[in-house]
Amino acid sequence: MPLHHNSDYSIGKTSSIDIRLLSIFVTVVESGGFTQAQEPLNIALSSISTYIQDLETRLGIKLCNRGRGGFSLTENGQVVYAEACKLFASVDQFNANVASLNGKLTGELKIGILDNSTMSPNTRVQDVIHRFSAQHPDVHIIIKVLSSDEIEDELSAGTLHLGIGLFSDAGKHLRVIHRFPISVDLFCGYQSPLFTEDTIDIEAIQEAGYAKGCYAPDMKSPLAQSLPPATASSYLSEGLAFLILSGRYIGFLPRRYAANWVSNKEMRTLPQELFSHEVQLALVVRKGEHVGPVLHTFLESFAAFTASD
Structure with a gap:
């Protein structure tokens, strides 16, 4: 989408003031609004508003809507945000490249993970981070917990370096570095009528409320055909666990994630021979x-670590 700007303004005239204002703008966007950005920026709400107005004046365009309807970006604001992210990523890359000339790694490593993806015993990323951060303490590691779709979007936008999630069509835009199998079971909560049933069959399952999440089987699979239509959903495990614990819904969760609730008799695993399956988490760029x-060194560390298993 083209950026419509005032003819008196040129991107070629970008100054240190513009960089500062763009940085504030990016923080506002990523915080979800002016009020939420006060803490990370450590400046007053009135000052944030003034800075954004200054940026809009310098660019000659309106970047965002604010008021009773809440905070939202204009179409031009979306373009400026995306370009600003690219600009700051390029600056970070420049700093990292120059620092690496003397053998010192600096900069940022931004990783997006699907929540509770560490529940797979085969996910070794935390171990690689342990070794990597010990060897390169000046690299600032940023972890963002996102849905798989959000991880893919941020990788495409260049705001993440790598991600861990469930990607049905990873080969199209993403390069898979490694896969991690994770065991998934179907659960009900202690308030569900199924919790105390001695025998649970397909008919009983189909009469229950079903909450769909990211660990559900593929809709084309035979397993999915035995499930009732979804009447609730959450694509983060914490939200899905909340629905299951309400007793009104059954749903799929990673086995290790739900283990404490099962041992505390707050959840019950529904027949594993009928509903348990395995999904493949993927580490992607x-x-x-x-x-x-920075990313090259991290991937080298990951390859060396997994090769030693």
Whole structure:
């Protein structure tokens, strides 16, 4: 989408003031609004508003809507945000590349993970981070907990370096570095009528409320055909667990994630021979992206770590 700007303003005239204002703008967007941005920016609400107005004046365009309807970006604001993210990513990459010339890694490593993806015993990313951060303490590691769709979107936008999630079509835009199998079961909560049943069959399952989440089987699979239509959903495990514990819904969760609730008799595993299955988490990067020294070194560390298993 083209950026419509005032003819008196040129991107070629970008100054240190513009960089500062763009940084504030990016923080506002990523915080979800002016009020939420006060803490990370450590400046007053009135000052944030003034800075954004200054940026809009310098660019000659309106970037965002604010008021009773809440905070939202205009179409031009979305373009400026995306370009600003690219700008700051390029600056970070420049700093990292220059620092690497003397053998020192600096900069940021941004990782997006699906919540509770560490529940797989085969996910070794936390161990790689342990070794990597010990060897390269000046690299600032940022972890964002997101849905798989959000991880894919942020990888495409260049605001993440790598991600861990469930990607049904990973080969199209993403390069898979490694896969981690994770065991998934179907659960009911202690308030569900199924919790005290001695025998549970397909008919009983089909009469229950069903909450769909990211660990559900593929809709085309035979397993999915035995499930009732979803009447609730959450694509983060914490939300799905909340629905299951209400007793009104059954749903799929990683086995290790639900283990404490099962041992405390707050959840029950429904017949594993009927409903248990395995999904494949994937560690991915954006396909075709230039891999800078920080990401390259991290991926090398990951390859060395997994090869030693």
